[in-house]
Amino acid sequence: MAHYSGKEIEKLLSQTTFQITAALFSQCPRDFGKEVAFVGRSNAGKSTLINALCHQNNLAYTSKTPGKTQHFNFFQVTPHVRLVDLPGYGYAKVANSLYGTWQTEIACYFSERLSLACVVVLMDARHPLKEKDLEMIEWLHVNQKSMLLVLTKSDKLTRNEKNLLIKECQQQLKTVLGEATIPPVFLCSATKKEGMVELYKYLAERFSE
Numbered sequence: 001m002a003h004y005s006g007k008e009i010e011k012l013l014s015q016t017t018f019q020i021t022a023a024l025f026s027q028c029p030r031d032f033g034k035e036v037a038f039v040g041r042s043n044a045g046k047s048t049l050i051n052a053l054c055h056q057n058n059l060a061y062t063s064k065t066p067g068k069t070q071h072f073n074f075f076q077v078t079p080h081v082r083l084v085d086l087p088g089y090g091y092a093k094v095a096n097s098l099y100g101t102w103q104t105e106i107a108c109y110f111s112e113r114l115s116l117a118c119v120v121v122l123m124d125a126r127h128p129l130k131e132k133d134l135e136m137i138e139w140l141h142v143n144q145k146s147m148l149l150v151l152t153k154s155d156k157l158t159r160n161e162k163n164l165l166i167k168e169c170q171q172q173l174k175t176v177l178g179e180a181t182i183p184p185v186f187l188c189s190a191t192k193k194e195g196m197v198e199l200y201k202y203l204a205e206r207f208s209e
């Protein structure tokens with residue numbers, strides 16, 4: 001398995017290309033190599049962060065209308081490394097029946113995808129750990145999936161708010177997940193490029209394992 005530095009991953013990510021959209025888990029591309037999946041409530045800033053990580057403007061579909069992407073979107077970084085943009089959750093306007101189908105598809109993907117190296121759970125730093133986020137985090141925790149929590153849009157917070165926020169989130173996670181190891185929590189801003197170096201380093205480690 002290749003070993004990457006944060007800088008190398010940043011360079012490789014800038015060459016990322018769109019691979020395929022899968023409507024169902026069964027339509028996902030061949031399960032080999034490593035992939036990191038991005039998930040979050042609609043409007044969390046997922047598309048913007050994927051674009052920023054890859055130094056591209058139109059790679060992931062960014063929209064001010066939440067909940068439009070109801071598919072798995074695969075992006076090829078190298079022949080063996082992929083990013084996966086998962087459907088946003090918690091959007092009221094998506095019909096309940098459709099939402100149910102998507103929960104099943106996502107659960108299948110998380111349970112069965114062998115190349116899944118890590119799940120990045122994105123949350124707007126101003127509204128972290130909402131009910132749907134906690135459901136997702138608890139499910140990933142119970143199913144022993146490697147995860148990273150990213151609080152997005154950190155440019156909207158003051159320095160004091162940022163320090164307090166991380167501590168509060170860690171405390172809440174301890175309460176919810178028990179005394180077991182809680183996942184790392186990063187703060188970042190796609191627009192101001194804050195926290196990106198840490199994120200590249202983290203992704204490099206996951207892709208190198």
Ligand code: GDP
Nearest residue numbers: 042043044045046047048062063153189190191
């Ligand atoms: P998605 O639904 O999770 O893919 O969210 P988007 O990437 O479409 O972002 C939702 C909204 O948040 C858009 O209006 C973005 O411009 C805004 N946004 C995303 N990232 C940032 C950020 O780092 N800082 C600020 N201030 N706004 C952001």
